[in-house]
Amino acid sequence: MHIELRGISKHFGEVAANADVNLEIKAGEVLALLGENGAGKSTLMKILYGFYQGDSGEIVIDGTTVEIDTPRTAMALGIGMVFQQFNLIPALSVAENLMLAYPKSPWWQSRHRPVWSTVLENLTKLARDIDPSKLVRHLAIGEQQLVELAKVLNLNAQLVILDEPTAVLTPQESERLWALVRQLADSGRSVVLITHKFEDVEACADRVAIMRAGRLVEVADARGKTIDEMVTLMMGQHQVAANPSVKSPQKDIQKLWIKSISAKDRRAAIVDIELQLAPGEILGIAGVAGNGQRLLADAVAGLAVLDNGEVILDGEVVSRLGRQPVNPNRNSKIGYIPEQPLENGVASDLDLTTNLSLHRLVGMPFFPKKQTEQAQAQKLIDEFNVRPSDPTKLAQDLSGGNLQKLVSARELSGMPSLVVACYPSMGLDILSTRAIYEQMFKHAERGACILWISEDLDDLLQYAHRIAVLSHGKITGILPAASADRQTIGLLMTGARKTA
Numbered sequence: 001m002h003i004e005l006r007g008i009s010k011h012f013g014e015v016a017a018n019a020d021v022n023l024e025i026k027a028g029e030v031l032a033l034l035g036e037n038g039a040g041k042s043t044l045m046k047i048l049y050g051f052y053q054g055d056s057g058e059i060v061i062d063g064t065t066v067e068i069d070t071p072r073t074a075m076a077l078g079i080g081m082v083f084q085q086f087n088l089i090p091a092l093s094v095a096e097n098l099m100l101a102y103p104k105s106p107w108w109q110s111r112h113r114p115v116w117s118t119v120l121e122n123l124t125k126l127a128r129d130i131d132p133s134k135l136v137r138h139l140a141i142g143e144q145q146l147v148e149l150a151k152v153l154n155l156n157a158q159l160v161i162l163d164e165p166t167a168v169l170t171p172q173e174s175e176r177l178w179a180l181v182r183q184l185a186d187s188g189r190s191v192v193l194i195t196h197k198f199e200d201v202e203a204c205a206d207r208v209a210i211m212r213a214g215r216l217v218e219v220a221d222a223r224g225k226t227i228d229e230m231v232t233l234m235m236g237q238h239q240v241a242a243n244p245s246v247k248s249p250q251k252d253i254q255k256l257w258i259k260s261i262s263a264k265d266r267r268a269a270i271v272d273i274e275l276q277l278a279p280g281e282i283l284g285i286a287g288v289a290g291n292g293q294r295l296l297a298d299a300v301a302g303l304a305v306l307d308n309g310e311v312i313l314d315g316e317v318v319s320r321l322g323r324q325p326v327n328p329n330r331n332s333k334i335g336y337i338p339e340q341p342l343e344n345g346v347a348s349d350l351d352l353t354t355n356l357s358l359h360r361l362v363g364m365p366f367f368p369k370k371q372t373e374q375a376q377a378q379k380l381i382d383e384f385n386v387r388p389s390d391p392t393k394l395a396q397d398l399s400g401g402n403l404q405k406l407v408s409a410r411e412l413s414g415m416p417s418l419v420v421a422c423y424p425s426m427g428l429d430i431l432s433t434r435a436i437y438e439q440m441f442k443h444a445e446r447g448a449c450i451l452w453i454s455e456d457l458d459d460l461l462q463y464a465h466r467i468a469v470l471s472h473g474k475i476t477g478i479l480p481a482a483s484a485d486r487q488t489i490g491l492l493m494t495g496a497r498k499t500a
């Protein structure tokens with residue numbers, strides 16, 4: 001299938017999400033679509049998928065102009081898309097979710113074994129470890145992403161659009177995805193890969209298309225561009241900041257004590273976690289997603305029920321054994337950037353001002369002064385470069401990366417003693433990633449503890465003071481970052497133990 005997007009424009013109010021975009025997608029190619037947060041990548045692909053209608057322009061498939069008014073029409077034309085936000089039914093099993101979306105199979109056929117094996121074939125190729133009988137709500141985010149992918153692959157689409165698929169995948173899962181993407185292209189199908197990761201481009205792209213502020217600024221052979229060239233095209237005149245720096249923590253003083261905590265929920269368990277952090281210390285938590293990271297973060301922030309142990313911050317218990325979380329209305333001592341901010345960190349149908357004050361709701365006057373709140377919100381929006389920058393906009397109008405910035409702006413404002421950050425750079429472009437890191441490290445510099453959960457080992461090795469590895473809910477080793485290496489961390493991730 002050969003697709004041409006001709007003169008596509010799309011406005012949301014005064015925001016020009018796409019401005020006169022002309023893009024060709026060839027049969028049998030992997031096209032990486034790059035651009036800074038809010039550049040218009042998702043909007044362009046959602047127009048091709050019939051989720052949005054362009055204000056002007058046309059879509060031409062194999063020489064014929066087509067009208068794509070809904071995703072159903074797009075699917076009938078052989079176009080499938082996996083979004084940044086998932087579309088699965090949490091109360092149903094993996095297999096049931098796949099069966100429901102399976103195009104040629106009425107539900108009553110689900111009794112027949114051969115149908116099941118066909119429905120599960122793509123999932124098995126992508127992730128043989130996922131148990132098809134498991135409920136979706138019990139899956140880690142990376143696993144949910146893979147089920148979404150399998151759903152779209154089952155449509156047998158001629159064009160598969162993937163919106164930042166590797167943002168939530170482990171390195172091993174990403175490798176499997178890259179191989180599958182190459183296989184699709186080699187069999188004559190096309191893949192558009194929206195991404196912020198240059199390793200995706202290197203691993204599997206044939207061409208790159210780069211967008212900036214709604215416009216397509218360059219299309220080139222993927223091998224013909226260096227990373228620096230691509231960054232410059234993405235960012236235009238914006239300067240990419242130098243790598244942020246971190247200072248050494250104050251030694252021999254204990255500020256945060258995570259004292260033998262154990263907890264469990266529907267998805268994971270953590271067992272006997274013992275960690276002590278000094279003022280100004282950045283402790284990275286490495287590990288394959290789904291090994292208890294989210295529960296650990298919730299537990300430390302006082303948002304989970306502990307089965308054992310307690311968490312003490314500045315001598316005060318912030319999380320303890322008991323039937324109720326200690327800290328359901330988090331106080332200003334803890335900044336918490338949760339995983340999947342859209343689901344766990346924002347009220348999407350409220351405006352940016354309200355979203356930026358959610359952590360201060362307790363103790364706020366019954367009728368807060370709107371102008372004061374808006375002025376405070378505007379300051380944070382500017383400081384964290386959230387786009388669009390209008391505090392009266394709804395959170396749901398923001399692009400994925402800008403939502404991540406919004407949550408970080410709220411949680412890193414004020415003077416927290418502890419910052420718990422889960423994958424804070426997820427979905428962010430290179431400029432925004434460095435800006436968020438700087439904001440996080442500023443708190444460490446003034447003595448706050450940072451518990452930083454990340455899958456980006458390079459970043460942890462570069463910026464964290466120590467790295468603790470979490471495997472199957474247990475800490476398998478704690479290493480000073482200066483002497484740690486990828487091999488040792490990789491080994492610890494498999495569950496092998498090492499004492500510091």
Ligand SMILES: Nc1ncnc2c1ncn2[C@@H]1O[C@H](COP(=O)(O)OP(=O)(O)OP(=O)(O)O)[C@@H](O)[C@H]1O
Nearest residue numbers: 012017037038039040041042043397398399400401
């Ligand atoms: N439904 C919507 N309503 C209003 N504005 C929107 C809507 N969807 C997107 N926008 C705006 O359009 C612009 C482009 O957004 P889009 O999601 O296409 O960017 P993106 O390049 O995919 O960004 P990211 O890398 O952060 O996901 C942004 O300014 C965004 O705020």
